[in-house]
Amino acid sequence: MNKDIESVINKKLLINTSPRHGRSNMSGGRKWTVIKKDLHSNKYVYLMLVPVLIFYVVFRYVPMFGVVMAFQDYKPALGIFKSEWVGLENIIGFLTGPYAWRVVRNTLLINIYQLIFAFPCPIVFALLLNELNSRIYKKVVQTISYMPHFISLVVVCGLIRIFTQTNGTINAIASVFRVDFGNLLSRASYFRTIYVVSGIWQSIGWGSIIYIATLSSVDPNLHEAAAIDGAGRFRRIWNITLPALIPIITVQLIMQLGRIMSEGYEKVILLYNPSIYETADIISSYVYRYGLEGMNYSVGTAIGLFNSIINIIILILANQTARKISEESLW
Amino acid sequence: MIESRSFAERLFDIINVMLIGTLSLVFIYPLYYCLMASFSEPANVLSNIGLYWRPLGFSLDGYKVVFNNPNIINGYINTTINLVIGTSFCMLMTTIGAYALSRRNLYFKRIITFFVVFTMYFGGGLIPTYLVVKGVGLYNSRWALILPSAISTWNLIVLKTGFQRVPLSLNESAVIDGANDFTILFRIMIPVSKATIAVITLFYAVSYWNSWFAASIYLRERKLYPLQLVLREILISNTVANTSGVIDANMSESSLMGELIRYCSIIVSTVPILCIYPFVQKYFVKGIMMGSIKG
Numbered sequence: 001m002n003k004d005i006e007s008v009i010n011k012k013l014l015i016n017t018s019p020r021h022g023r024s025n026m027s028g029g030r031k032w033t034v035i036k037k038d039l040h041s042n043k044y045v046y047l048m049l050v051p052v053l054i055f056y057v058v059f060r061y062v063p064m065f066g067v068v069m070a071f072q073d074y075k076p077a078l079g080i081f082k083s084e085w086v087g088l089e090n091i092i093g094f095l096t097g098p099y100a101w102r103v104v105r106n107t108l109l110i111n112i113y114q115l116i117f118a119f120p121c122p123i124v125f126a127l128l129l130n131e132l133n134s135r136i137y138k139k140v141v142q143t144i145s146y147m148p149h150f151i152s153l154v155v156v157c158g159l160i161r162i163f164t165q166t167n168g169t170i171n172a173i174a175s176v177f178r179v180d181f182g183n184l185l186s187r188a189s190y191f192r193t194i195y196v197v198s199g200i201w202q203s204i205g206w207g208s209i210i211y212i213a214t215l216s217s218v219d220p221n222l223h224e225a226a227a228i229d230g231a232g233r234f235r236r237i238w239n240i241t242l243p244a245l246i247p248i249i250t251v252q253l254i255m256q257l258g259r260i261m262s263e264g265y266e267k268v269i270l271l272y273n274p275s276i277y278e279t280a281d282i283i284s285s286y287v288y289r290y291g292l293e294g295m296n297y298s299v300g301t302a303i304g305l306f307n308s309i310i311n312i313i314i315l316i317l318a319n320q321t322a323r324k325i326s327e328e329s330l331w
Numbered sequence: 332m333i334e335s336r337s338f339a340e341r342l343f344d345i346i347n348v349m350l351i352g353t354l355s356l357v358f359i360y361p362l363y364y365c366l367m368a369s370f371s372e373p374a375n376v377l378s379n380i381g382l383y384w385r386p387l388g389f390s391l392d393g394y395k396v397v398f399n400n401p402n403i404i405n406g407y408i409n410t411t412i413n414l415v416i417g418t419s420f421c422m423l424m425t426t427i428g429a430y431a432l433s434r435r436n437l438y439f440k441r442i443i444t445f446f447v448v449f450t451m452y453f454g455g456g457l458i459p460t461y462l463v464v465k466g467v468g469l470y471n472s473r474w475a476l477i478l479p480s481a482i483s484t485w486n487l488i489v490l491k492t493g494f495q496r497v498p499l500s501l502n503e504s505a506v507i508d509g510a511n512d513f514t515i516l517f518r519i520m521i522p523v524s525k526a527t528i529a530v531i532t533l534f535y536a537v538s539y540w541n542s543w544f545a546a547s548i549y550l551r552e553r554k555l556y557p558l559q560l561v562l563r564e565i566l567i568s569n570t571v572a573n574t575s576g577v578i579d580a581n582m583s584e585s586s587l588m589g590e591l592i593r594y595c596s597i598i599v600s601t602v603p604i605l606c607i608y609p610f611v612q613k614y615f616v617k618g619i620m621m622g623s624i625k626g
Contacts, residue, residue: 038438044512045431049443052428052482056447059479063455063463125354128347137348143609144355150608151362152541154559155597158566159361162593169364169382205358209619233340266544270567284457291458292548304456312452 070302083298090302099286107282111260113192118200119256122207123249127241129208130215131233142212145205157270160198161185185271188279195267195280210252211245218244250322257318261311283307362601369393369594376591393595396588403596406558409473413557414539417477421535424481426528429490430516451484461548475549476542476557486531489621493527494520530618533611540604558600565596 039046070090072083094100125145132138148156163169164184171181184190218241226236265284272280281289283303291300364383368376372388379387397403431437432444454460460479469475497520505515521528543559550556 035438038436042434042437042512045434045437048427048431048512048516052424052431053443053446055424055478055481056450058467059460059463059481060450060454063459064453066455066459066462069459069462128351131344131347132351133344137351141351141355143612144358146608146612146615147362147605148358150537150604151601152543152559152562152604154541154543154562154566155601158562158593158597159365161566162365163361172382201357209616213616213620233343269544270563287457292461297458297462300458301456304458308453308456315452 067301067305069298070305072298074298074301076297086298090299091306094299094303094306099281102278103281103283103286106279107261107284109279110192110195110264110282113196114199115253115256117196118203119253121200121204123211123245125204126208126211126215127237129212130241131237142205142208145208147205148202149206151202153266154270156198156202157267160194160271164194186273186275188276191272191276191280195264195271199267210248214245214248215241246326250326254315254318254322258311258315260314261307362597362605365594365597369591369598371591373587373591376594377587393588393591394599396592397595397599402553402556402561402564403558403599405554406556406561409555410540410558413473413476414536416473417480417539418532418535420477421481421483422528422532425483425487425490425531426521427516428482428487429494430512430520432487433491433494434512447484447487464549470549471551471555472549473555476545480545483535486534489618490524490527490531493524493621497523526614526617527621530614530621533614534618537604562596562600566593
């Protein structure tokens with residue numbers, strides 16, 4: 001009886017029957033026995049994995065293979081196996097076409113603006129909140145600041161439309177200064193500002209959570225010691241608080257860079273209209289409009305692939321840079 | 332010297348408090364504006380230019396139209412159904428996946444984990460996914476909103492990490508008592524990881540409440556539209572026939588109400604979440620912290 005229990009526990013807990021032990025050194029027969037043992041003792045686990053793996057195969061990996069459409073002249077009637085192969089024609093057609101420069105430029109610009117203006121805001125907000133003396137005030141403000149995050153994107157864009165319309169609030173305030181902007185969403189030059197500022201409004205509170213949590217884990221003894229040594233508040237912020245934030249800022253920055261090419265298309269689609277395509281159209285929204293709605297599936301897929309590849313390259317570059325400069329990186 | 336330092340600091344404190352106070356007002360004001368406008372008389376709403384501090388003439392007309400609008404009511408019902416079914420399904424899939432990958436002695440663990448995590452960095456893209464979902468026969472069906480997004484790999488990893496933190500001794504004693512993996516999962520792992528499970532459930536629930544894009548590309552029948560998609564029509568596409576839900580013989584009547592209806596719809600769709608979020612925010616905050624600790 002004891003031996004049975006022991007062997008069961010051993011099987012489940014890896015003691016001395018670890019399949020990793022010299023797995024690659026095993027002869028074919030030994031390996032197969034180990035696998036059979038594993039399949040038996042973990043049969044329910046593998047059973048659990050079946051629907052999960054089916055999900056990943058059907059909805060994540062099959063579309064990945066669908067990427068070959070980018071190199072075909074895909075016709076729905078012929079399907080993926082019979083459509084004609086055209087190689088790089090789709091992507092070259094896009095890159096040399098009239099819209100490529102526009103959408104790539106817009107994608108990059110909107111993201112650069114976000115990095116410069118929107119990325120620091122939660123950090124600054126967290127720093128300011130950290131300096132508040134009243135705990136209650138801080139808690140209340142935090143709760144209020146989370147609210148915009150929970151408002152759905154559709155409603156946020158609805159609010160933007162309401163405030164930027166010709167008779168809307170922004171013009172009402174501006175009229176005090178004898179300025180009239182007109183319908184702000186129909187002027188291409190205003191779009192990026194509207195997009196970034198509304199993004200800050202929605203995400204500053206939520207984005208500050210992670211920085212506030214990091215700040216509250218800073219050793220208060222450090223601050224006390226510095227104060228005794230005569231450091232004023234600003235010096236303390238510069239020498240203690242900010243360095244504590246650098247690791248988390250680096251990680252957040254890398255993650256933000258990794259999202260550059262894929263983020264924001266829902267908001268762009270909700271806000272844009274033909275008169276502002278010049279600044280508003282980004283790669284993903286163009287794929288949506290031209291590739292999906294316009295049913296140009298091959299070209300759309302090609303552009304999407306182009307987008308994904310650039311995304312990965314940026315992510316890898318950002319991670320490598322972070323690794324060289326500091327010790328923090330995503331992997 | 333000491334005095335001027337503390338003067339500067341006190342000044343900073345005062346400015347800080349005022350600045351943060353102003354910011355808080357800016358967070359609240361847009362919804363406050365909508366709230367005030369929604370209770371106003373339709374004619375006043377249309378002609379008003381400027382800020383709202385209180386309703387311009389009290390009237391419930393806007394709400395009457397909104398609550399009688401079959402699209403909005405349908406939208407609410409659809410979103411609720413999708414949320415309940417969707418969140419349950421997501422949690423089921425995510426939990427069994429996370430449990431499986433948290434087991435220590437799985438032979439194929441490394442390769443399966445890689446298989447799963449890789450999808451976070453590369454995907455088929457919008458169009459291939461769209462064609463696959465159509466090809467599987469989910470077009471124009473509620474399940475197109477649920478199945479393709481059944482598992483968020485990020486959430487799965489967070490939960491897997493949570494399961495891995497459960498003390499081994501609990502596992503051991505269960506195994507000695509003759510438990511199989513299903514028993515371990517449902518009787519031990521889940522109850523012990525209640526906090527993490529709650530957080531991930533909330534994440535899924537909120538994303539179902541706010542989702543509109545999948546519905547916009549996969550659904551054709553209006554009666555399946557979730558709330559956010561209906562809102563999109565009212566707030567963004569500005570289709571007049573939909574703002575009143577009734578084909579009006581009198582078009583000027585519709586455009587009169589149009590503006591007011593937008594405000595009422597915003598309030599009606601946002602108030603539920605606003606009432607709930609202060610109470611569950613601590614779960615979300617925890618969730619963010621968990622997610623940022625690399626799993």
